[in-house]
Amino acid sequence: MVVDLLNKQITLILKELGIANPQLNFEHPADENHGDWSTNAALQYAKQLPDINNPRKLAEIIVEKLKPLLKDIPEIWQVSIAGPGFINFSLAREYFRTEIVKMSEKAPQEYFAKKAKENKNRKVIVEYSSPNIAKPFTIGHLRSTIIGDAVANLYEALGWQVYRDNHLGDWGTQFGKLIYAIKTWGNQEDIDKSKQPIKELVTLYVKFHEEAEKNPNIEDDGRAWFKKLEEGDDEAHQLWQWCIDLSWKEFQSIYGELGISFTENNGRGFGESYFEDKMSEAVDLLETKLAPEKAVENGAHYAEGEDGAKLIFFNNEELPPLMVMKKDGATLYATRDFATDYFRLKKYDNPDLIVNEVGAEQSLYFQQLYKVEEILGWYKPGQRVHVKHGLYRFKDKKMSTRKGNVIWLADVISEAKERAEALSPDKKHITQTIAIGALKWNDLRSETNRDIVFDWDELLSMKGNSGPYVQYATVRAKSILRKAALEEFSPGYGDDAWKMNTEELNLARHLDRFVETVQLAASEFAPHHLASYLFELAQRFNVLYNTHKIVTAENSDARERRCVLTQATVKTLEYGLSLLGIQTPEEM
Ligand code: ARG
Numbered sequence: 248m249v250v251d252l253l254n255k256q257i258t259l260i261l262k263e264l265g266i267a268n269p270q271l272n273f274e275h276p277a278d279e280n281h282g283d284w285s286t287n288a289a290l291q292y293a294k295q296l297p298d299i300n301n302p303r304k305l306a307e308i309i310v311e312k313l314k315p316l317l318k319d320i321p322e323i324w325q326v327s328i329a330g331p332g333f334i335n336f337s338l339a340r341e342y343f344r345t346e347i348v349k350m351s352e353k354a355p356q357e358y359f360a361k362k363a364k365e366n367k368n369r370k371v372i373v374e375y376s377s378p379n380i381a382k383p384f385t386i387g388h389l390r391s392t393i394i395g396d397a398v399a400n401l402y403e404a405l406g407w408q409v410y411r412d413n414h415l416g417d418w419g420t421q422f423g424k425l426i427y428a429i430k431t432w433g434n435q436e437d438i439d440k441s442k443q444p445i446k447e448l449v450t451l452y453v454k455f456h457e458e459a460e461k462n463p464n465i466e467d468d469g470r471a472w473f474k475k476l477e478e479g480d481d482e483a484h485q486l487w488q489w490c491i492d493l494s495w496k497e498f499q500s501i502y503g504e505l506g507i508s509f510t511e512n513n514g515r516g517f518g519e520s521y522f523e524d525k526m527s528e529a530v531d532l533l534e535t536k537l538a539p540e541k542a543v544e545n546g547a548h549y550a551e552g553e554d555g556a557k558l559i560f561f562n563n564e565e566l567p568p569l570m571v572m573k574k575d576g577a578t579l580y581a582t583r584d585f586a587t588d589y590f591r592l593k594k595y596d597n598p599d600l601i602v603n604e605v606g607a608e609q610s611l612y613f614q615q616l617y618k619v620e621e622i623l624g625w626y627k628p629g630q631r632v633h634v635k636h637g638l639y640r641f642k643d644k645k646m647s648t649r650k651g652n653v654i655w656l657a658d659v660i661s662e663a664k665e666r667a668e669a670l671s672p673d674k675k676h677i678t679q680t681i682a683i684g685a686l687k688w689n690d691l692r693s694e695t696n697r698d699i700v701f702d703w704d705e706l707l708s709m710k711g712n713s714g715p716y717v718q719y720a721t722v723r724a725k726s727i728l729r730k731a732a733l734e735e736f737s738p739g740y741g742d743d744a745w746k747m748n749t750e751e752l753n754l755a756r757h758l759d760r761f762v763e764t765v766q767l768a769a770s771e772f773a774p775h776h777l778a779s780y781l782f783e784l785a786q787r788f789n790v791l792y793n794t795h796k797i798v799t800a801e802n803s804d805a806r807e808r809r810c811v812l813t814q815a816t817v818k819t820l821e822y823g824l825s826l827l828g829i830q831t832p833e834e835m
Contacts, residue, residue, distance in 0.1 A: 248763075249322045250284055253336065256320075257288055260312045264299075266292050275760070282325065282335035283756060289332040302332030310334060343755040344745040350758060351814035355822035356404070358762050363406025370595055372410045373399040374516075375604040376507070379416030380494040381425055381448040384501055384656045387606045390636040393690045393828065394774060395604035396507050398634060400826045401769040401777070410595065411509045413516025414587065414603075417491055418523060420577055421452070423473025426486045427465060428455040435489070444493045446655075470575065477523070497657075504660055505683060506828060522586035526578050529585040533559070533571065536623050545622050559619055569615040584616055592625050600630060602772065607635035607696055634772045637698035660686070666707050670715070677832040681707075681715055684829040688714030691827050692778040712782050714829060720785035721820040722835045723792070724813050731798045731810045745808060750791040754812055757787050761819050765826065774827055781823045788816045 250273045261269040269292060276285045289306035299305045306328045317323050324339035350358065375395020378388040396411075403409045428451040429435070438447045459465050476483040495515070502508065509516045533549045537559065542548035547561045555574035561567075571582050591601060603613060613633040620626045660682070667682035668675065689706045693699055709715050747755060761780070768776040791797075797813060800806035821831045 249320065249338065249342070252320050253284065253286070253323070256313060256316050257286065257309060257334075260309055261288065261292055263312075264296055264305075264308070266295060276333075276335060279753065279756065281329060281333075282327070282337040284336045284338075285329075286334050287332075289334060293332070303328065306332040306334050338756075338759075340745055340747055340752070343747070343752070343759060346759050347755050347815050348811055350761075350818065351811045353818075355818045359404055359406060359765070362762070362766065366406040367408075369406075369600075370408045370410070370598040371399075371402050371600040371602065372412055372591060372595060372598050373402070373602045373604070374412040374414050375399070375602075376502075376509075377414040377416065377516075377605070378494075378498055380518075381422075381445060381452065381490045382416070383445065383449060384498060386639045386656065386659070387636070389656050389659070389686075390639070390690055390695075391604045391606070392502075392505060392507055393687050394634060394636055394695050395602070396505075396828045397687075397691055397774040397777075397826065398602060398604065398769070398772050400828065401765060401774065404765055404826055405769055407599075410511055410598075411516075412511045413509045413518070415516055415518030415520075417518040418520040418583065419580065420470065420473045420573075422476055422487055422490070423471070424455045424466075424469035425452050425490065426472040426476065426483055427469045428452060429486055429490075438493070443657075445497050448490060448493070470577075473577070501656060501660070504679070505687075506830070517587065517590070519580075519583045519587075522583045522590065525586040525590055526582050529589045530571065530582065532589065532623060533585065533619075537619075547619065547622055559615070561615075561618070566615050566618060567611070569612075569619065581612070581616065585619075588616075588620055588625060588631075598630075600632060601626070602632045602634055604634045604636070607637055609633075610635060632772060635696045637696050639701045640698055642700055642702040662703070663706070666703055667715075670707055670709075671835065674834065677835060680830045680832045681718065681835075684714035684718055684824075686714075687827060687829050688717065688778065691774045692782070694773065694775050715835075717781055717785045717820065717824065718829070718831055719835050720788055721817060721824065721831045722833070724788055724817045724820065725831075726834075727792070727797050727813055728810065728817060731806075731813075747808065748795070750787075750794050751808065751812060754784075754787045754791050754816065757784055758812070758815050758819055761823065765823075777823060777826060781820060781827075784816065784820060784823070788813070788820075 254271055254273060257271060258269050269288070271286055271288050271291075273284050273286050276282055289309060290302040293299055293302040293305040296305065299308065310326055310328060313326065317326070322338055322342040323336050324342075325337040327335050327337075329335050373395055375398075376388055376392040378384045399409050399411050425448065429448075432454055433447075433451050438444050441447050455465070455469065459469075472483055476487055508514060511517055512521065537545060537547060537549035539548040539550050542560075542562060546565070547559055549557065549559050549571070552558045552568065552570075556570055557572035558568040558570045569581055570579060571585070572578065588601070591598060605613070610633065613631075617626070617628075617631045617633075620631060621628060663682035663686050664678055667685065668678045670681065671677065685706045689701070690699065692712055705711060706713060707715055709719060757780075764776055764780040768774055791809070791812070795805075795809065797809040798806065800809055824831055
């Protein structure tokens with residue numbers, strides 16, 4: 248990349264001037280009239296050079312020394328100094344021409360070929376969705392599904408080996424209660440026939456808790472059933488499996504609607520129950536490694552708490568204690584996470600990254616978990632990543648007033664479809680693509696850890712920052728290309744062909760930033776960078792389209808140039824959307 252060359256040259260110049268180990272920043276100036284790249288190197292280092300001691304003067308010296316070197320960097324067209332000493336660089340139109348022509352010709356996957364080579368041995372496990380059996384698939388799980396899938400796609404684009412896992416909540420003491428409830432009040436045949444079997448199971452589970460208030464003894468019955476389940480009792484196991492099958496069927500239909508899949512454990516993901524027989528090994532490691540006598544050196548220890556449960560205590564109460572074993576010896580969510588992460592360490596041969604996409608409300612828990620896994624020597628800081636998501640805030644009265652009640656995802660999806668259909672009633676075949684695109688975009692356009700306002704009108708608006716808006720820009724650009732009959736234009740290699748006007752240059756400049764945007768979004772686990780980029784791209788394309796004729800441009804050079812730009816835009820929008828898990832309809 249050009250910026251790497253600039254970085255190298257300016258670093259050398261500063262070293263020559265006496266700076267030991269210069270670390271430079273390069274940014275895109277917010278005002279594009281200032282060029283394509285900018286560095287504050289002179290402001291950073293002037294103080295360290297007493298002879299110069301003036302950023303503006305240092306900037307002048309750097310630029311003087313840089314000028315002769317620039318003949319080897321033909322991508323740079325202009326260098327200038329601005330304000331107190333910023334050095335700004337503008338890229339040559341010839342550079343943009345080469346890049347945009349390449350983009351228009353290649354498959355978008357190829358844009359990342361160089362990165363992919365560097366990354367081909369890197370492994371990332373992205374764990375997302377992770378709903379709970381016999382419980383509703385919540386909005387939180389929807390967010391996890393959408394965001395996790397996008398993060399996995401970004402890494403895949405960059406050539407990483409990506410493992411998509413789903414940590415289903417399919418084990419735990421709650422299954423004892425559920426089994427008791429099914430046996431006591433439930434009717435399996437009726438539930439099997441029900442349209443919403445999970446709702447029935449949830450009702451039974453709620454009933455258990457209501458009854459337990461009146462008659463606490465049934466808590467013991469629940470525990471006993473879970474014990475049976477753990478011991479492999481046939482009846483308990485069958486009932487549990489029945490709940491799993493009912494739930495999985497419903498989850499699968501949601502995943503089908505959303506176009507989501509997983510790669511691990513035959514596409515089901517390694518749910519909590521997979522680790523049932525793997526927990527004792529992990530607990531043994533905790534016992535040995537975190538023995539109380541080694542607390543000072545480790546920073547934490549594993550011991551029995553006052554009531555007989557076993558917990559990890561952090562020195563100086565740096566973090567609250569983390570329970571690993573209940574007093575009756577039952578395992579917990581955390582126990583299974585330890586087993587999971589130990590399993591991952593071995594199975595994937597120490598993966599470079601493990602991402603848990605889980606709601607922000609579990610932040611403290613993941614801090615505890617990661618800390619312990621570092622102490623155990625399993626993972627290094629930064630290797631474990633909690634990608635947090637915030638909540639949905641519903642603008643819609645109907646939804647926000649369902650106090651305490653969960654919002655069923657299936658209802659949200661069907662409402663999205665109804666509204667998408669109303670948007671273009673004559674085109675039923677695109678309803679699904681628009682509805683799901685709108686839902687996903689609404690989620691991915693803002694920083695994951697923020698709460699998002701859920702407003703149906705905004706979600707499906709054709710004017711604002713919405714999925715349908717970007718889809719529509721893509722569809723329109725595609726139809727222009729169809730009109731231009733692709734084979735009729737070839738990239739403008741004529742001398743004057745690439746004298747771009749402002750609108751073209753603005754578009755070209757933005758197109759050229761696609762690869763770095765994907766890299767940024769992946770490295771920060773932040774798909775919103777890509778969404779903002781795509782929105783801006785759609786806008787810049789629309790400006791070009793509204794200002795200049797494309798197919799019937801004033802001359803053949805302009806026509807070719809704009810068609811090449813349109814071609815690159817279509818590829819980038821379509822592929823960029825696909826990385827967010829959003830499809831582009833053929834027409835709209
Ligand atoms: N099933 C959990 C829940 O619904 C999320 C699991 C997250 N992943 C994990 N490894 N703990 O809250």
